[in-house]
Amino acid sequence: MGGQHGGGSGSGQGGSQQDDGQSGAGHGGGGSEGQDSGHSDTKGPARGNIPTCSNSQPAMVFSMLAALDVQPGAKVLEVGTGTGWNAALLSERVGSETVTTIEFDPENAATARARLHAAGYNPVAVVGDGSQGWPAGAPYDRVLITASLQEIPADIVRQTRPGGIIVSPYATEYGGEAVVRLTVEGDGSASGPFVSSSAFMRLRQQRAYRTHVKTYLGGKPWPADGRRTTTSLSPEDVADWLPMFAVGLQTQGMFPYPEKLDGGRYTLWLRDTRVTSWASIDFVPGAEEFEVYQSGPRELWGEAGRPGPRGRVP
Ligand SMILES: C[S@@+](CC[C@H](N)C(=O)[O-])C[C@H]1O[C@@H](n2cnc3c(N)ncnc32)[C@H](O)[C@@H]1O
Structure with missing residues (x-):
């Protein structure tokens, strides 16, 4: 894999239950990629890119x-x-x-x-x-x-x-x-x-501020200093709203971002909020092993894939 990592658009991975009448509330929670969380506490016509109020379903x-x-x-x-x-x-x-x-x-x-x-x-x-x-x-x-x-x-x-x-x-x-x-x-x-x-x-x-993945790579092309392993735990198994919630309850200071590639492939990026560690996991449809790169003191994919209520191990 390789070549396209580090800045594409988020995929639809991580479908959420749209209980609040919002869409796109999946991976990444309240933050957004590489920019402020878009709050609108300025008066007037200026618009951010995060919705601030809706009537709930x-x-x-x-x-x-x-x-x-x-x-x-x-x-x-x-x-x-x-x-x-x-x-x-x-x-x-x-x-x-x-x-x-x-x-x-x-x-x-x-x-x-x-x-x-x-x-x-x-x-x-x-x-x-x-x-x-x-x-x-x-x-x-x-x-x-x-x-x-x-x-x-x-x-x-x-x-x-x-x-x-x-x-x-x-x-x-x-x-x-x-x-x-x-x-x-x-x-x-x-x-x-x-x-x-x-x-x-x-x-x-x-709300959270999300630093862009390029900052994590320190200006180097992917995989920078990432350590390569493989995993049999598919990113798809932690992609849905409830598995994400379970991962979130078991981890601290980390967040996901899915980067869409072609042919149904995507890279699931995991980043820690203190900008010390990152992981990329490449999802390929039909594969049984997935390529993982991890950098920094935290093994973020190891943390996300820890055995827990989801009953899965990496
Ligand atoms: C989903 S909407 C609430 C829907 C509302 N209950 C209704 O019946 O329409 C969320 C609201 O929470 C407000 N909000 C966000 N942070 C807040 C805070 N710290 N204190 C009070 N309101 C807040 C937002 O401005 C927004 O209007």
């Missing part, structure tokens, strides 16, 4: 509300007001007066507030960084987070009363995501199961 919204198990009169915090639709559903269910919804983007917040008022709902709708919760309304019986988190913020756990429930999409740095339902205990801890797959936009503060 109704099925996803309803399954998260079901997981929240929210009853009339409960004090609820929603993080990520977005369009305001979910805040309206919560207001209808529990009553506007006990719902607080927080949005980071002031323009989204203003639009949502106007829509909520027009529909006859008056929740507390504030602008701020929801990863810090909203202490003025605490303690909450329920917290619903509608942007994905890589870390559950301690402030939110602290602002939820014992016995209270937090429902949030949880994304790994590697990629993959699932909705977690946490119950807060009297000792201040929170624990609970993943209840469904999801693919949300990441919380603004938890």
